[in-house]
Amino acid sequence: MTGTIIGVLGTLLQKLGNPKNMGICVACFERDIAGALGLHRATVVQYIRPEVIGFVLGSTIAALLFREFKARSGSAPIVRYILGVFAMIGALAFLGCPWRASFRLAGGDLTAIPGLLGLAVGITIGVMFLRSGYNLGRSHKTYPAVGWIMPALMVGLLLLQIFHPVFSEDGPIFFSESGPGAMFAPLAISLSVGLLIGFLAQRTRFCTMGAVRDIILMRDFHLFSGLLALILTAFFANLVFEQFNPGYSAQPVAHSNLIWNLLGMMLSGMAYTLAGGCPGRQLFLSGEGDGDSGVFVFGMITGAAFSHNFNLAGKPDALADGVLTVGSLTPFGMAAVLLGLAVCLAIGFSMREKFE
Amino acid sequence: MAKTVDARGFSCPQPVILAQKAIQEGQFPIEVLVETVTSRENVRRMAEMKSCKVEVIEQEDEFKLVLTK
Numbered sequence: 001m002t003g004t005i006i007g008v009l010g011t012l013l014q015k016l017g018n019p020k021n022m023g024i025c026v027a028c029f030e031r032d033i034a035g036a037l038g039l040h041r042a043t044v045v046q047y048i049r050p051e052v053i054g055f056v057l058g059s060t061i062a063a064l065l066f067r068e069f070k071a072r073s074g075s076a077p078i079v080r081y082i083l084g085v086f087a088m089i090g091a092l093a094f095l096g097c098p099w100r101a102s103f104r105l106a107g108g109d110l111t112a113i114p115g116l117l118g119l120a121v122g123i124t125i126g127v128m129f130l131r132s133g134y135n136l137g138r139s140h141k142t143y144p145a146v147g148w149i150m151p152a153l154m155v156g157l158l159l160l161q162i163f164h165p166v167f168s169e170d171g172p173i174f175f176s177e178s179g180p181g182a183m184f185a186p187l188a189i190s191l192s193v194g195l196l197i198g199f200l201a202q203r204t205r206f207c208t209m210g211a212v213r214d215i216i217l218m219r220d221f222h223l224f225s226g227l228l229a230l231i232l233t234a235f236f237a238n239l240v241f242e243q244f245n246p247g248y249s250a251q252p253v254a255h256s257n258l259i260w261n262l263l264g265m266m267l268s269g270m271a272y273t274l275a276g277g278c279p280g281r282q283l284f285l286s287g288e289g290d291g292d293s294g295v296f297v298f299g300m301i302t303g304a305a306f307s308h309n310f311n312l313a314g315k316p317d318a319l320a321d322g323v324l325t326v327g328s329l330t331p332f333g334m335a336a337v338l339l340g341l342a343v344c345l346a347i348g349f350s351m352r353e354k355f356e
Numbered sequence: 357m358a359k360t361v362d363a364r365g366f367s368c369p370q371p372v373i374l375a376q377k378a379i380q381e382g383q384f385p386i387e388v389l390v391e392t393v394t395s396r397e398n399v400r401r402m403a404e405m406k407s408c409k410v411e412v413i414e415q416e417d418e419f420k421l422v423l424t425k
Contacts, residue, residue: 068393070417075367130373138365141391205394210368217369218376218402276367292367 002206003226007233009193016185020252021107025100026279027091031304038172040308044179048161054194056154059287062202071147073291075139084299086340087271092313093264097279098208106234108246111256118262122269123212129348147289207281209272250319255327270344312336361388371395386423
């Protein structure tokens with residue numbers, strides 16, 4: 001149900017101006033926000049994405065209405081931060097979070113397949129750690145004000161988005177003038193879609209990582225039905241809007257380097273599993289009072305800054321005068337992905353509790 | 357004497373894993389303590405798939421699930 005709505009609205013947002021095959025991409029949008037704030041200076045990906053703001057606030061509204069808003073925090077925040085950093089580095093090696101991987105597939109981008117495979121492999125490794133006693137310890141109830149920090153920050157971001165102050169000459173807030181960051185649907189629509197999805201996802205616990213995890217862990221297809229619905233509806237909506245272009249190379253904001261698409265998403269998948277949720281789910285959780293998810297989100301934003309400042313992100317395929325240049329990662333990017341995999345393995349192995 | 361699984365404060369999918377282990381050990385009834393509605397529903401769904409009966413008791417802002425065969 002939520003998957004269906006995300007699928008339709010995501011494709012609609014592309015129609016209304018969002019980047020191609022990127023109706024909604026939590027990782028890309030957090031990266032754009034990092035850019036708008038000047039945390040990285042990749043001029044083509046800077047914009048305060050209202051969808052992200054909507055996800056958090058929509059979830060807050062739903063949680064308050066259904067009395068599920070609970071401030072909690074304190075489950076190894078620094079580990080979650082590091083997982084967030086590497087989750088983003090992996091996501092940007094592939095150029096997308098699991099949501100975008102689904103949208104890419106639904107738009108005919110076949111390079112999404114190795115990405116999704118990598119994601120599944122990463123989640124499988126994560127599940128093996130979960131089975132062998134990995135956990136980050138308990139969180140604790142805390143002051144309600146702690147739970148309000150993320151929603152309050154999102155309101156602040158919204159104000160920055162609306163008033164677009166420029167803090168110094170050549171300084172932030174940056175909004176891209178070209179590239180994906182300059183492609184966006186109207187503010188009111190993006191924000192409303194975000195709020196609606198945030199609300200629904202809080203109710204249904206929509207999670208793309210959980211979808212795969214629950215199948216592996218306990219043969220439970222409940223969350224997977226949501227993910228499948230997203231892909232199918234986005235596919236049909238793309239057909240209707242004539243946005244379906246099947247192919248493997250030179251797809252919008254994507255590269256066709258098989259191995260790094262796979263390894264990048266494998267890193268992300270492992271990080272999401274060890275942290276307990278895909279980037280979207282972490283936003284929804286942070287909206288209902290989970291401070292640790294908020295820390296993961298900041299980790300991702302920091303990871304985006306590292307990715308672009310240190311030239312770690314994947315370069316899209318480029319088609320100029322009929323000549324295809326296959327995009328890929330820089331050696332720095334490759335090293336970062338491998339380092340991330342090693343760090344995730346170290347976290348998985350070293351943070352296990354023996355069951356009684 | 358009921359076996360108690362205290363899964364309070366653990367995030368997904370930890371409460372489910374702990375409850376699943378307890379079910380496999382097969383000593384019923386099992387009491388599972390959780391804090392969030394998400395965990396309550398996840399544990400309930402898993403337990404029902406394993407053909408357990410699930411009774412939910414709300415205690416202040418926590419939940420106690422009693423699983424029986």
